[in-house]
Amino acid sequence: MAAGERAAEPLAELSHYVVARPIYSEAGFQDENERRPPLPPTLRERAQAACSCSKKRAFQITKSFLPILEWLPGYRVKEWLVSDIISGVSTGLVATLQGLAYALLASVPVGYGLYSAFFPILTYFFLGTSRHISVGPFPVVSLMVGSVVLSMAPDENFIIDSSNATGANSTGTVVDTESRDAQRVLIASTLTFLVGILQVIFGVLQIGFIVRYLADPLVGGFTTAAAFQVFVSQLKIVLNVSTKNYNGVLSIIYTLIETFERIGTTNIADLIAGLLTIFICMVVKEINDRFKHKIPIPIPIEVIVTIVATGISYAADLENKYNAGIVKSIPRGFLPPEPPDVSLFSQMIAASFSIAIVAYAIAVSVGKVYATKYGYAIDGNQEFIAFGISNIFSGAFSCFVATTALSRTAVQESTGGKTQVAGIISAGIVLIAIVALGKLLEPLQKSVLAAVVIANLKGMFMQVFDVPRLWRQNKVDAMIWVFTCVASIILGLDLGLLAGLLFGLLTVVLRVQFPSWGGFGNIPGTDIYKKVKDYKNIVEPEGVKILRFSSPIFYANIDGLKSSLKSTVGFDAVKVYNKRLKALRKIQKLIKKGKLKATKNGIISEPGITNEAFETDEEPEDNEDLQVPTKEVEIQVDWNSELPVKVNIPKVPIHSLILDFGAVTFLDIVAVRSIKTIIREFERIDVRVYFASYQDNLISQLERSAFFDDIVRKDIFFLTVHDAVLYIRNQMTCSDSQDPIFEKISLMQESKEPIEFTETTRTDDELDVQEEVCSLDLNVSIIQRILVVLLLCSTEPCR
Numbered sequence: 001m002a003a004g005e006r007a008a009e010p011l012a013e014l015s016h017y018v019v020a021r022p023i024y025s026e027a028g029f030q031d032e033n034e035r036r037p038p039l040p041p042t043l044r045e046r047a048q049a050a051c052s053c054s055k056k057r058a059f060q061i062t063k064s065f066l067p068i069l070e071w072l073p074g075y076r077v078k079e080w081l082v083s084d085i086i087s088g089v090s091t092g093l094v095a096t097l098q099g100l101a102y103a104l105l106a107s108v109p110v111g112y113g114l115y116s117a118f119f120p121i122l123t124y125f126f127l128g129t130s131r132h133i134s135v136g137p138f139p140v141v142s143l144m145v146g147s148v149v150l151s152m153a154p155d156e157n158f159i160i161d162s163s164n165a166t167g168a169n170s171t172g173t174v175v176d177t178e179s180r181d182a183q184r185v186l187i188a189s190t191l192t193f194l195v196g197i198l199q200v201i202f203g204v205l206q207i208g209f210i211v212r213y214l215a216d217p218l219v220g221g222f223t224t225a226a227a228f229q230v231f232v233s234q235l236k237i238v239l240n241v242s243t244k245n246y247n248g249v250l251s252i253i254y255t256l257i258e259t260f261e262r263i264g265t266t267n268i269a270d271l272i273a274g275l276l277t278i279f280i281c282m283v284v285k286e287i288n289d290r291f292k293h294k295i296p297i298p299i300p301i302e303v304i305v306t307i308v309a310t311g312i313s314y315a316a317d318l319e320n321k322y323n324a325g326i327v328k329s330i331p332r333g334f335l336p337p338e339p340p341d342v343s344l345f346s347q348m349i350a351a352s353f354s355i356a357i358v359a360y361a362i363a364v365s366v367g368k369v370y371a372t373k374y375g376y377a378i379d380g381n382q383e384f385i386a387f388g389i390s391n392i393f394s395g396a397f398s399c400f401v402a403t404t405a406l407s408r409t410a411v412q413e414s415t416g417g418k419t420q421v422a423g424i425i426s427a428g429i430v431l432i433a434i435v436a437l438g439k440l441l442e443p444l445q446k447s448v449l450a451a452v453v454i455a456n457l458k459g460m461f462m463q464v465f466d467v468p469r470l471w472r473q474n475k476v477d478a479m480i481w482v483f484t485c486v487a488s489i490i491l492g493l494d495l496g497l498l499a500g501l502l503f504g505l506l507t508v509v510l511r512v513q514f515p516s517w518g519g520f521g522n523i524p525g526t527d528i529y530k531k532v533k534d535y536k537n538i539v540e541p542e543g544v545k546i547l548r549f550s551s552p553i554f555y556a557n558i559d560g561l562k563s564s565l566k567s568t569v570g571f572d573a574v575k576v577y578n579k580r581l582k583a584l585r586k587i588q589k590l591i592k593k594g595k596l597k598a599t600k601n602g603i604i605s606e607p608g609i610t611n612e613a614f615e616t617d618e619e620p621e622d623n624e625d626l627q628v629p630t631k632e633v634e635i636q637v638d639w640n641s642e643l644p645v646k647v648n649i650p651k652v653p654i655h656s657l658i659l660d661f662g663a664v665t666f667l668d669i670v671a672v673r674s675i676k677t678i679i680r681e682f683e684r685i686d687v688r689v690y691f692a693s694y695q696d697n698l699i700s701q702l703e704r705s706a707f708f709d710d711i712v713r714k715d716i717f718f719l720t721v722h723d724a725v726l727y728i729r730n731q732m733t734c735s736d737s738q739d740p741i742f743e744k745i746s747l748m749q750e751s752k753e754p755i756e757f758t759e760t761t762r763t764d765d766e767l768d769v770q771e772e773v774c775s776l777d778l779n780v781s782i783i784q785r786i787l788v789v790l791l792l793c794s795t796e797p798c799r
Contacts, residue, residue, distance in 0.1 A: 023726050026699060026717035037700075064382060067129045071419060083416030085425055086297065091134050091412040092429020093303040098137060098408060098456070099430065100327070100441070101449040104237060105142035105230060106400045107149040107245075108188050109181050110449065111330040113137060114434045119394035120387075120402035121427040124420070127386035129379045130367035131419045134408040134426065135390065137400065139453060140226035141359045143233060144493050145400045148191055148351045151247040152344070153183045188400040190340040191348050191355070195401050196391030198356040199384050208380030211361045217470060218500050219361065220463045221481040225488030225496060227460035230453060232256050237450035238274035240267035240325050249491050269322035270447035273313075277305050277451035282458060297415050302452050306444060314443040325446045330438035337396040354494040359403035360384055366404050370413055407456050476511070480504050515551030517564040520660060520721070527722035529660070541725050543653070543732070545569050548660035555670040565678065569657060571650040573681040579649040580639060580685070586646075652685055656728045660721055662693035672705040679712055690728070692721040 022028070029035075041049075063069045095117045103113030117136040124135045158180040159173045202210065232252050236243055236259045243258040284301035292298065318324035364383050371378045391401055412422055433441075470478035483503045488496025518531040521538035529546060532538050540546070547568045549561055566572050640651050667675070679689045694717060708714060718724040 023723050023730075024719045025715045025723070025727070026719070027714035029719060030714070064379070065385075066126055067379070067382065068126045068420075071131065075419065075421070080418040081421070084418055084422040087412050087415040087417030087422040088425025089429055090297060090300060090415045091408060091417070091422060092426035093300050094408050094411050095134065095136050095426055096430050096433045097302045097306050097449075097452060098405060100444075101453045102137035102139055102142040103400075104446065104449060105139055105146050105233060105453065106137070106188055107146040108185050108400060109329075109331075110327050110446075111438065112185060112188075112398055112400070114330070114430055114438070115334075115397055116394065116399040116402060118427050118430040118434060119397050119399050120390040121423050123390040123393050124386050125424050127382070127389055128420060129377070129382050129386070130363075130371060131376065132370040132374070132409060132413045132417060133363060133367045133404040134412045134423060135363075135387075135404055136402055136408065138359070138362060138403045138405045139230045139457070140223060140362070140493070141355060141401050141403050143226060143230050144351070144355050144358065145188055145191060146233070147247055147251075147492065147494075148348055148355075149184045149187050150245040152187050152347060153180060154245050155180065158183075185398050186338075186341055187344060187348075189338070189395045189398045190342075190344050191352055191395075192391050192399055192401045193340040193395030194345055194348060194352040195356045195359065196388045196393075196395055198352060199360060199388030199391065201388075202356070202360075203381045203384030203386075203388060206381050208364075208384055210357065211364055211380065213501060213505070214357070214361045215477070215480065215504055217477040217481040218484050218504050219365065220466055221484030222358075222488050222493070222497055222500060223362075223460050224463045225485045226493055227457045228252070228489055229493060230457060232259070234450035234453050235259060237325070238271060238447045238454070239263065240270040240447060241265055247492070249495070251492060252489060267322065267324060267447075269318050269324045270445055273309060273324075273445050274447035274451040274454075277309065277448050278455050280305055281452060281455035285455065285458070292414060298411060300411075302455075305452070306441070306448065309448040310441055310444040313445050318445065319443070327442050327444050327446060327449075330442055332438045333435060335398055338398065340395060351494055354497055355401055358493075358497065359401055360387060363387060363403045366406060366409055370409070405456075406459060476507050480507060509556070512551050513557045514560055515549065515557065515663075517547065517549045517560075517568075519568045520546040520548050522722075522725065527720065529721045541729070543655045544658060544725060544728055545654050545656075546658045546660060546721060546725075548663065550663040552665045552667070553671040553675075554666070554668040558671050558674045561671075562674070562678070565657075569654060569687075571652060573678075573685055573687070576650050576652060577681065577684050583649055652687065654687055655732070656688045656690065657682060658690045658692055658721060658724045658728075660693050661691055661695075661698065664698065665695065667698060667701055667705075669705060672702060672707050676707060676712060679716075683711075688716070688728075690716050690718060690724045692718045692724045 022032075024032075096114065099113035099115075099117030100110045101113070103110040103116070106113070106116075120135045128135070155175045158176040160176045161173060202208070229252055232255055236255070239259065241259055241262045242265075243255055243262065246252075246254040246258075281301050284299050288295065288298040288301075313319070313324065313326060319326050360383065364378060364380055367378050367383065387403065394402060412426070417423075467478055467481055470481055480500065480503060484496065484500030487499040487503075490496070491499060518533060519540070520529040521532045521535075521540040522529055523535070523537060524539050530538060531548075532540060545568050547565060549564060551557060553561055639649055640653070682689050699714075699717070702708065718727065
């Protein structure tokens with residue numbers, strides 16, 4: 001037991017601490033600790049640092065541009081190569097099928113999806129900083145590309161006379177699919193080239209931070225809306241129902257309405273194949289998720305379903321017997337590179353900007369997940385450059401925009417992929433499909449590919465269940481999620497993303513413009529200050545109000561600071577001052593009329609007594625010759641008591657106000673001017689304003705803004721709130737020991753007769769120690785005593 005007590009003693013000592021130090025104002029702290037003002041580097045020093053070069057620096061710059069030089073020399077062949085090969089083969093099979101499927105979203109022939117799954121990997125292998133993402137098409141980005149393609153090359157632009165198409169005498173019109181597909185491929189590749197240029201520019205300008213404005217709730221709502229858009233676009237393919245190509249506001253609604261209007265033309269063979277594919281894929285994916293610790297390699301169900309569906313379609317001749325929609329033709333081998341159509345840039349610049357940001361944001365967000373898991377870093381600016389060069393390179397080979405796919409990256413990581421060696425092996429599998437296996441997939445039904453796309457949307461749709469959790473945790477984030485999702489569905493993905501981004505920024509502005517604030521009080525016996533409303537044992541210092549404003553202060557929220565001040569102190573300083581002036585004028589009139597008398601102690605007496613003015617320092621030689629009888633006299637008026645004039649003056653129960661600026665990170669010039677005005681407004685009604693817990697950069701900012709002068713000095717700034725409270729308490733103790741004859745306001749009074757004073761004295765027994773230190777010599781006249789007190793109080797604190 002004794003040993004236990006001895007062990008507990010050090011713990012009890014460590015649970016308390018006592019600090020003895022002076023009360024620090026900013027001026028005193030700087031003098032005592034010799035503040036060193038920061039010296040910014042000169043232009044020459046900056047130029048030398050930027051332009052200096054050495055072998056080490058050159059090698060670091062090279063490695064930052066070619067991250068492969070960072071990880072490839074340390075590649076563990078014996079440990080990683082087998083895992084990368086297995087992962088590359090599995091990912092390559094999935095990438096082949098997803099490339100074909102996502103080409104439908106981009107509104108280009110399916111064979112070009114294989115190119116988009118192959119070329120971007122080649123450049124990212126050398127330039128990318130993520131070791132685990134699988135580069136290639138992604139449904140959201142592919143759909144955004146498809147919306148641009150359909151808006152610039154709709155079917156209506158390629159309608160020709162059917163007699164010219166068939167060479168027969170049949171009447172009617174048909175769509176020239178060959179010319180249409182060629183134009184759409186050109187538009188998609190040009191868009192990809194432009195997106196790549198923008199991404200490289202963003203990377204060179206080091207603005208990878210832009211993705212930070214795409215908050216997780218915003219991305220969640222956007223991708224969920226995109227999943228809905230993808231589902232509707234693929235639904236008509238599963239049903240094999242032809243509709244118009246809608247774009248812009250409410251396009252998804254129009255497409256859905258027309259799909260159901262023509263649902264009677266559904267192809268049963270395509271519908272059955274699509275539904276079976278969706279069911280089988282989702283069931284097997286659920287098995288992969290639940291038993292991922294027991295299954296060494298996820299079951300490549302998309303590949304299996306595609307092979308089986310291709311075999312069934314070829315054996316049953318579904319195209320001729322049931323009019324099923326099939327792939328028909330897949331180009332074998334590679335097409336020669338083609339330059340982009342620069343004349344189209346002006347028509348797609350706005351869309352390319354949003355696509356560039358979304359593609360980058362998806363890739364970096366996925367890459368950061370695995371980088372955090374495996375303990376390495378992602379360079380956001382280098383990722384911009386890597387994807388930009390990849391898209392420029394692949395755009396020359398008739399590809400559409402590449403990023404990464406969540407499901408494909410999950411396959412690459414879960415099957416043991418360690419580096420981008422797995423990615424280059426997956427590109428080899430896609431290469432085999434391009435060169436040798438393309439013809440074998442021509443009987444495949446398009447509804448099967450659309451079903452594979454829909455089955456992969458499960459994870460995005462499951463994000464809907466995040467909304468209740470977000471609402472419980474942060475209602476603003478939940479509103480951002482819902483607003484972005486609804487806006488993206490109604491306005492389209494590009495405008496919806498912009499609307500969600502602006503809404504998110506608006507919530508930030510509103511939270512800064514209307515921040516939290518509150519009056520603070522002291523926990524007795526400590527230097528801890530908390531909100532008065534939140535704790536029972538809080539005690540507010542007598543005559544002192546403490547306000548904490550938890551936000552940067554700038555032009556947009558300066559009115560919020562003023563209103564919070566009024567609520568905290570309980571009065572408006574300007575109105576109090578104006579009311580006092582009004583009362584002052586009335587009192588002056590009554591004194592002139594002789595209805596009130598200002599006594600030697602400044603007390604307003606009953607009417608009917610002859611008014612006696614205060615005694616001047618020297619008697620005027622000839623009162624009759626005094627042409628200006630009005631002079632300023634000092635009297636004491638208790639503004640919190642009832643006055644003999646009918647003016648409702650708000651009570652001022654405080655003598656000090658402390659502004660806790662611990663959460664204020666910056667001030668603009670409007671805030672600096674307004675704070676100085678606030679100080680003067682409170683000083684006029686005898687309330688001193690102090691500042692506490694400010695950050696050091698605020699002092700420098702105030703110095704640059706010419707905030708300090710003879711009236712506003714650094715000695716009203718204190719390191720902590722407790723420092724300010726103790727200083728005020730000492731000042732009040734000192735002032736209470738003085739003779740309280742000093743005035744509170746000034747009156748203008750007529751004075752034609754000499755003023756008589758009766759000097760008030762005290763016995764030595766009435767003076768305590770504090771009075772002996774602070775009181776003045778009682779042998780001087782009252783006027784001299786007032787002047788001395790004024791001089792002392794204006795130059796230094798009372799001691």
